[in-house]
Amino acid sequence: MSDDERKRTRLRDIEETLETLRGELGDRTDEPRDYGDAGQDLVAREEHAAQVEALENERRKLREELGEPI
Numbered sequence: 001m002s003d004d005e006r007k008r009t010r011l012r013d014i015e016e017t018l019e020t021l022r023g024e025l026g027d028r029t030d031e032p033r034d035y036g037d038a039g040q041d042l043v044a045r046e047e048h049a050a051q052v053e054a055l056e057n058e059r060r061k062l063r064e065e066l067g068e069p070i
Helices: 003-025 035-066
Strands: none
Touching: 003 035
């Protein structure tokens, strides 16, 4: 497998993972919650956002390397 093929395969994997991660996040609710639940939710959302950002950065880099539009 050539380097470009590996990059394209990784790019497809990233696209699938991003789609899954975005679907998992869901909407925030306005229901009353205790501070523990709200804090856990905030931490989970921040970790989730960091994963998405890292994947988007990797996707951008791969597209640049492959000469594809960003």
